Amino acid sequence: MHSKLLSNQGRHAVVIGGSIAGLVTGRVLTKYFEQVTIIERDLVPDEPVPRKGVPQSHHVHVLLMRGAMILEELFPGLHAELYAAGASQLDMAKDAAWLNPAGWGIRFTSGVMLLASSRSLLEWGIRQRLMQCPQVGFVTESEVTGLLANADKTAIAGVQVRLHDQLHRGSVTKQVYADLIVDATGRMSKTPQWLTALGYEPPPETVVNAHVGYASRIYQPPANFSSDWQALYLQAAPPNAPRGALMLPIEGGRWLVSLGGGDKDYPPTDEAGFLEFTRSLRSSLLYDAIKDAKPLSPIVSYRATENRRRHYEKLRRMPEGLVVTGDAACAFNPVYGQGMTTAAIAAETLDRCLKKGLSGLSKRFQKQLAQVNAVPWTLATSEDYRYRSTEGKSLDRKTKLMHWYMDRIMLLSTKNVEVRSQFIQVMHMLKTPTALFHPKIVALVLQEALQSTLHQATLTTTNNQGDVKTCS
Incomplete structure (x- = not known):
């Protein structure tokens, strides 16, 4: 469907990409813009089914509790609608059996809840709510092919869009102007190439691939x-x-x-x-x-699972009127279940930045987003360094120490409710990783390490004694 919002009148924001990152961003933009246009390459289905542009939607997705809280705040009543459509709510420690590298996590009622549904149902539920906003228009089966700059190329003024005409089996190209352009196109983002075409440096990248x-x-x-x-x-x-x-x-x-x-x-x-x-x-x-x-x-x-971070915050020059969010800025190995929640936190961050106005927004947002992404990035990549074939930054002393510490946290989580409760809250982004370094937990880790060392020493002594030979 081609939206009437392509009329280019009034304060206008364009979101490139209609997946979850684009949808939650679109909702935030309705607070600040008269018109919000979401441009999506796919034909958007009316039902909660996977679509071509989201190949990862066939696989298990986890919406962490922090992400669920943000979505409910942006779309009040969303959870009730998803439950009515068949989603369920699980207690992370009581209802989920989790075999970590050290053993089975101890089971108890944690109060940390997990929304259980397909990725397609969640995206469909958010999209249905957003389509009810009169300010929002969807342009589907259309592809952004480039950025439009102002005369001196200091700001992005719009996008070049190829609109596919299914009736005549062809396409038309249109220039769409806006006060703000948001790239939420995911891992395959072309913003680095588009910036290069305008004479800007592309962002440096860090890739860690297990x-x-x-x-x-x-x-x-x-x-x-x-x-x-x-x-x-x-x-x-x-x-x-x-x-x-x-x-x-x-x-x-x-x-x-x-x-x-x-x-x-x-x-x-x-x-x-x-x-x-x-x-x-x-x-x-x-x-x-x-x-x-x-x-x-x-x-x-x-298999597109590498951690990829595009460091827009490090660019010396960044045009005004453009922000990059979601996987387009920082994508994680999906096994850690952080993607959808970090996209929601990014939308929350954009909301905060927009309250200070459009002037300086691009740099302000990318710097704050980089800080937001730093913690989940460290958690994901440090775990990926455990694989033998991992490509990227080498395993340093700090990461080795982190592995040593987390191994003992995992062991304690098989028998200590408090440790597992803290770990689950950190995993769901309800607390920062510093919670795992509370003096009480550090003491438990050190006690566990000491007991393990003493036990190993006892075994070594016993084995050595058993190896002693006597002359008859």
């Missing part, structure tokens, strides 16, 4: 299936166990199962290989659950 791949499938649970968990997470434990899996209940009473493998140990997409990969995991729970389940979808793979 060569993780996924394969996913939807199942109908067996009629007689019962368990004490609703969701299942079998976490990979690299470098020696690079395979993992996640099962999440989704709308329609179905299971969405995603298998993952790092170090290029990609899960197969054939029937027998998929099940055999499941059988090879560190626990048999998932295999036992799906071996008699009815497959409802093909097996779909996805």
Whole structure:
């Protein structure tokens, strides 16, 4: 559909990309602009189904509690609508069985809630709400091909759009002008090339790639299936166990199962290989659950999982009237479930920046966004350094120390409610990682390390004594 908002009248903002990052950004922009146009390359479906431009939508997505809180604030009543459509709410520690590298996380009622649904349902629910805003118009099956600058190229004044005409099987090109352009096109963003074409330097990039791949499938649970968990997470434990899996209940009473493998140990997409990969995991729970389940979808793979950070905050020159958000600025390995929540936090950050006006917005936002992304980036990349084939920044002393500390946090989370509660809150971005360095938790970590050292010393002494030979 081609929106009437392409009339270029009034204070106007354009969002490139109609996925979750673009949608939540569009909602924030309605507070500051008379017109908001969202330009999307795909034909947007009327139903909550995967679309071509979001290949990752076939796989398990997790909306962390911080992200859920932001979405509910932007779209009051959204959660109730999603639950009515079949989504469910799970307690992260009570309802989800989580096998971390040290063992099974201790189960208890944490109060940290997880929205369980397909990615497609969540995106559809947000889009339906946004379409009710009179200021918002959607331009679908259309592609932005470049940025339009002002006369001295100090600011972005609009975008060049190729509008596909399905009736005549052709396309027309139109220039759309706006006071603000937001790039929310994801990993495949072309803003670096567009800036180069205007005479600007492209942003420097940092890439950390653990060569993780996924394969996913939807199942109908067996009629007689019962368990004490609703969701299942079998976490990979690299470098020696690079395979993992996640099962999440989704709308329609179905299971969405995603298998993952790092170090290029990609899960197969054939029937027998998929099940055999499941059988090879560190626990048999998932295999036992799906071996008699009815497959409802093909097996779909996805391998665009590298962490990629474009450092717009480091640019010496950045044109006014342009901001870059979501995966277009900073994309994470999806296994850590941070993408949708960081997109919501980015929209919240843009809201804060817009309150100070459009002047200086571009640099102001990119610098604040970089600070927001720094924590999830560190969490994702430091864990990815555990894989043997990871490409990117080398494993330094600080990261090795972080691994040592987190290994003990994981061990404590199998038996200590307080430690696991803090870890889950950090993971859901309700607290910063500094919560894991509270003096009480540091004391528990050091005590655990000391006990482990003493235990190892005792074993070594016992073994050495057993090796002593006597003369007869």
